[in-house]
Amino acid sequence: MAKIRMVDLSKQYDNQDRKTIDRFNLNIEEQEFVVIVGPSGCGKSTMLRMLAGLESISDGELWMNDKVVNDIPPKDRDIALVFQNYALYPHLSVFDNIAFGLKIRKTPKDQIKKQVEKTADILGLTDYLKHKPKSLSGGQKQRVALGRAIVRNANIFLMDEPLSNLDAKLRTHMREEIMQLHRRLKATTIYVTHDQTEAMTMASKIVILKDGYIQQIGTPKEVYNQPKNIFVAGFIGAPTINFLPGKLSNEEIKLLDGTVVGGVQQPLFHEGDVIIGVRPENMSLTSEQKGIPMSVRFTEMMGADMFVHGEVQGEKWKIRVNPDEDICVGETIYIQLDANKLHVFDPHTEESLYPHKELV
Amino acid sequence: MDQATKHSIPRYIVLIVLSMMMIFPLIWMLLSSLKTGEEIFAIPLKWLPDTPQWGNFPGALELAPFGLYIYNSTVTALVIVVFQVVLACMMAYALTQLQFKGKNVLFNSILMTYMLPVAATYVPSYVIVAKLGLLDTLAGIIISNIASVFCIFMIRQAFMQVPKEMVEAARADGANDVAILWKVMIPMSKSSIFTVALISFVQMYNNYLWPSLIVKSQENYLVTVGLNQFFTAQGTFSSQWPMIMAANVLAVLPLLLLFIVLQKWFIKGISDNGLKG
Amino acid sequence: MSRLKTVGKLLFFIGIPMIPLAVFWFFPMFVSIWLSFTNWDYISPTFDYVGVENYTTTLTSADFYQALWNTALFAVMTIIPTIIIGLLLALLLRKGLKGETWFRAFLFSPWITPMVAMSIVWTWIYEPDVGLMNQVLGWFHLPQPDWLTDSDTAIWAIIIVTVWKNAGWAMLFYSDALSKIPNDLYEVSHLEGASGLQRIKTVVLPLVSPTTLFLAIVSAINAIQAYDQIQVMTQGGPSGSTRTLLYLYYQMAFEQFQMGQATALATIIVVFTMLLSLIMFYASKRWVHY
Numbered sequence: 001m002a003k004i005r006m007v008d009l010s011k012q013y014d015n016q017d018r019k020t021i022d023r024f025n026l027n028i029e030e031q032e033f034v035v036i037v038g039p040s041g042c043g044k045s046t047m048l049r050m051l052a053g054l055e056s057i058s059d060g061e062l063w064m065n066d067k068v069v070n071d072i073p074p075k076d077r078d079i080a081l082v083f084q085n086y087a088l089y090p091h092l093s094v095f096d097n098i099a100f101g102l103k104i105r106k107t108p109k110d111q112i113k114k115q116v117e118k119t120a121d122i123l124g125l126t127d128y129l130k131h132k133p134k135s136l137s138g139g140q141k142q143r144v145a146l147g148r149a150i151v152r153n154a155n156i157f158l159m160d161e162p163l164s165n166l167d168a169k170l171r172t173h174m175r176e177e178i179m180q181l182h183r184r185l186k187a188t189t190i191y192v193t194h195d196q197t198e199a200m201t202m203a204s205k206i207v208i209l210k211d212g213y214i215q216q217i218g219t220p221k222e223v224y225n226q227p228k229n230i231f232v233a234g235f236i237g238a239p240t241i242n243f244l245p246g247k248l249s250n251e252e253i254k255l256l257d258g259t260v261v262g263g264v265q266q267p268l269f270h271e272g273d274v275i276i277g278v279r280p281e282n283m284s285l286t287s288e289q290k291g292i293p294m295s296v297r298f299t300e301m302m303g304a305d306m307f308v309h310g311e312v313q314g315e316k317w318k319i320r321v322n323p324d325e326d327i328c329v330g331e332t333i334y335i336q337l338d339a340n341k342l343h344v345f346d347p348h349t350e351e352s353l354y355p356h357k358e359l360v
Numbered sequence: 361m362d363q364a365t366k367h368s369i370p371r372y373i374v375l376i377v378l379s380m381m382m383i384f385p386l387i388w389m390l391l392s393s394l395k396t397g398e399e400i401f402a403i404p405l406k407w408l409p410d411t412p413q414w415g416n417f418p419g420a421l422e423l424a425p426f427g428l429y430i431y432n433s434t435v436t437a438l439v440i441v442v443f444q445v446v447l448a449c450m451m452a453y454a455l456t457q458l459q460f461k462g463k464n465v466l467f468n469s470i471l472m473t474y475m476l477p478v479a480a481t482y483v484p485s486y487v488i489v490a491k492l493g494l495l496d497t498l499a500g501i502i503i504s505n506i507a508s509v510f511c512i513f514m515i516r517q518a519f520m521q522v523p524k525e526m527v528e529a530a531r532a533d534g535a536n537d538v539a540i541l542w543k544v545m546i547p548m549s550k551s552s553i554f555t556v557a558l559i560s561f562v563q564m565y566n567n568y569l570w571p572s573l574i575v576k577s578q579e580n581y582l583v584t585v586g587l588n589q590f591f592t593a594q595g596t597f598s599s600q601w602p603m604i605m606a607a608n609v610l611a612v613l614p615l616l617l618l619f620i621v622l623q624k625w626f627i628k629g630i631s632d633n634g635l636k637g
Numbered sequence: 638m639s640r641l642k643t644v645g646k647l648l649f650f651i652g653i654p655m656i657p658l659a660v661f662w663f664f665p666m667f668v669s670i671w672l673s674f675t676n677w678d679y680i681s682p683t684f685d686y687v688g689v690e691n692y693t694t695t696l697t698s699a700d701f702y703q704a705l706w707n708t709a710l711f712a713v714m715t716i717i718p719t720i721i722i723g724l725l726l727a728l729l730l731r732k733g734l735k736g737e738t739w740f741r742a743f744l745f746s747p748w749i750t751p752m753v754a755m756s757i758v759w760t761w762i763y764e765p766d767v768g769l770m771n772q773v774l775g776w777f778h779l780p781q782p783d784w785l786t787d788s789d790t791a792i793w794a795i796i797i798v799t800v801w802k803n804a805g806w807a808m809l810f811y812s813d814a815l816s817k818i819p820n821d822l823y824e825v826s827h828l829e830g831a832s833g834l835q836r837i838k839t840v841v842l843p844l845v846s847p848t849t850l851f852l853a854i855v856s857a858i859n860a861i862q863a864y865d866q867i868q869v870m871t872q873g874g875p876s877g878s879t880r881t882l883l884y885l886y887y888q889m890a891f892e893q894f895q896m897g898q899a900t901a902l903a904t905i906i907v908v909f910t911m912l913l914s915l916i917m918f919y920a921s922k923r924w925v926h927y
Contacts, residue, residue, distance in 0.1 A: 087821030101829035
């Protein structure tokens with residue numbers, strides 16, 4: 001049985017018309033690192049808080065460790081929660097912050113000392129045990145929050161956007177630390193974020209959420225290469241995917257002007273208008289005769305890559321090119337699409353027609 | 361806070377009981393003002409009057425000019441507060457915007473006076489008011505109260521919240537100090553100043569000891585003085601109690617109305633200025 | 638040239654407000670102290686210096702010690718309940734409660750009213766035979782003391798009125814302090830298994846401790862300065878049981894016109910208040926967290 005099973009979970013607030021979460025179904029296995037990702041307001045934090053027991057469940061069942069836990073209070077669920085704003089007690093030292101839960105549970109003093117010191121050691125906080133949160137940096141505060149969670153010896157870790165208050169460099173470093181911690185503790189982790197980079201780099205399973213509904217569940221590779229709908233395709237990947245309206249007929253993908261850009265390998269039972277999606281790295285520069293024109297608006301030099309931003313048939317597009325290319329603003333360049341890496345979407349349902357793979 | 365604990369019944373019950381206890385004397389005062397003397401002193405307790413004795417109100421006004429007293433209190437308090445706020449704004453401006461030696465000493469000594477019992481100043485202050493020829497006048501009460509450490513303190517807090525950039529921008533535009541005070545500091549602290557004025561108004565209206573020393577003739581009585589005078593003169597007669605209660609209601613009414621209408625300003629003021637060190 | 642401008646500015650912004658401050662606060666404060674070394678009785682135009690005689694007389698009089706005890710008792714028994722009830726009310730009145738504005742208005746309403754007016758109403762409430770207090774106590778078969786006319790209970794009657802009037806004020810300050818506690822902290826402690834009571838002890842109390850200190854000092858100052866309710870309800874009696882230091886001062890200065898002694902007493906009160914505030918402030922270093 002999966003470690004956590006969410007069966008038709010729904011959340012409805014009294015003062016709202018629509019449900020914040022509507023029939024959420026997800027199974028999470030032991031030691032998985034699941035990232036729930038989505039734009040602000042999509043309901044991901046609500047979801048996490050339902051798991052923690054800080055929000056009540058309006059409908060559906062939540063199973064943890066083969067037990068229904070809907071009505072079990074947070075302290076009796078096997079969970080530890082790391083808050084976005086750290087939630088450290090400002091009047092307690094680092095040691096007392098981490099030890100708080102243990103003290104409440106009347107753990108003997110010498111045991112507390114041992115556990116806290118061990119945890120501090122794992123997180124590199126040993127020199128700061130006597131400090132108060134005021135004098136700590138953002139990263140250190142986050143580590144204290146992690147320490148407090150670790151010391152609970154829970155099997156399930158819940159993290160609510162823990163890195164969003166840190167600066168970019170620190171974020172990258174802490175991502176690594178959290179991954180290391182996950183490997184070391186072997187705890188099942190559910191991590192919520194709005195940052196798709198975090199999701200892609202950390203998750204073993206990504207759950208993409210929009211307006212309370214699950215858009216797709218899959219591995220990073222799956223959601224990147226086989227997005228189920230336009231939203232997922234546009235949300236995952238930086239820089240974002242390029243879209244263009246087109247037509248599909250006789251298994252040929254064409255632009256509106258008739259140019260054939262690729263084909264589909266299986267019959268799709270759909271003819272007519274489609275939306276074509278292609279990622280910036282799946283295009284290349286080519287000659288005027290063979291390529292689609294793109295007027296250049298500006299370029300972004302990233303060091304190892306260069307991204308050229310411009311317009312193709314009225315749509316804003318970007319292409320990844322070699323940084324040595326000499327491209328100026330106002331120029332017209334010609335691009336060729338990689339025929340094997342095209343995405344095709346139904347313009348009305350926004351679902352992916354190709355390529356796709358059915359996932360749980 | 362978990363949603364479940366917010367709406368628990370026991371919490372409501374306790375709140376209702378405590379609220380009733382707090383407001384009960386006021387309600388009782390209101391009800392009693394409409395009773396007869398016997399009804400007030402009835403055993404067992406009589407909650408409502410058999411017939412509302414509205415005549416108690418004109419009756420009270422006949423025995424003593426409460427209308428005049430309330431007028432005196434209101435006008436005096438109003439004038440005092442206006443002066444207090446103006447002077448406090450000036451002082452607060454100096455304390456927050458001007459640089460000078462001894463600024464801290466000045467502020468700390470002002471702070472100190474706040475902590476000391478004001479009654480210790482009454483004897484000499486009385487003599488000063490007498491020497492100014494203002495004994496037994498409303499002007500005497502006003503003059504002696506226009507310095508308010510409370511107002512200085514609170515308005516200074518409010519001024520400290522005004523972003524420095526706004527002042528610097530105004531200075532760059534060529535504004536002088538008075539202009540900055542009038543066009544930047546005060547408008548940006550409007551709501552705090554209003555709340556401070558409200559609280560000070562209530563305190564001045566309710567003031568008793570000092571005014572009782574200063575004014576002696578009835579036409580200058582403040583409502584607090586008038587009430588107590590009326591009470592000591594008539595209080596032993598149970599038949600007069602309804603009138604006393606009616607007088608109380610008249611005295612308290614303006615404040616209650618003020619509070620009901622402006623409730624959020626009282627509350628807001630405390631949360632905006634809260635405590636800073 | 639600019640020095641003149643600066644002086645001008647200071648004279649305007651500080652000088653003008655300082656005039657009433659100096660005339661009616663600082664100057665009288667010092668004159669008071671000076672007067673305490675004389676035997677002036679307000680009526681005669683002349684007086685003599687008597688050194689510290691006023692102080693020794695006061696400090697050796699039984700009245701003084703009775704008043705000192707009364708004041709101490711009064712202060713402690715109004716400060717503590719005011720703070721506790723204030724906090725309790727603020728905790729009960731958490732955000733989002735239905736009818737929150739009404740409750741808050743009712744709970745705060747005593748503070749708005751003039752103490753004189755409410756003391757009159759309370760005088761009726763405390764009436765031994767027909768007053769509300771004793772009638773209600775009678776329902777529960779509890780003892781019904783004579784309240785204002787009994788020298789053992791009079792001061793408690795005054796204490797109750799004072800706490801009643803000020804608890805709402807304390808509540809507002811605590812409400813503000815409580816609202817500044819991040820919600821996360823409540824959730825974390827809830828998650829870690831802290832019960833409601835434990836949460837109050839380990840999260841709420843430390844985090845509102847600056848407010849507690851502030852309210853303690855302000856309540857102390859208010860208690861020492863309390864006058865209206867004593868004047869209306871007991872006039873310091875019976876047998877001086879409700880005569881606080883301040884009330885004693887009032888009687889000495891404005892009933893007996895012994896200005897020298899009165900101002901000596903006033904100076905003692907000032908020193909007493911300062912000491913109390915300092916003690917509270919220094920004692921607070923241990924339990925107040927900023």
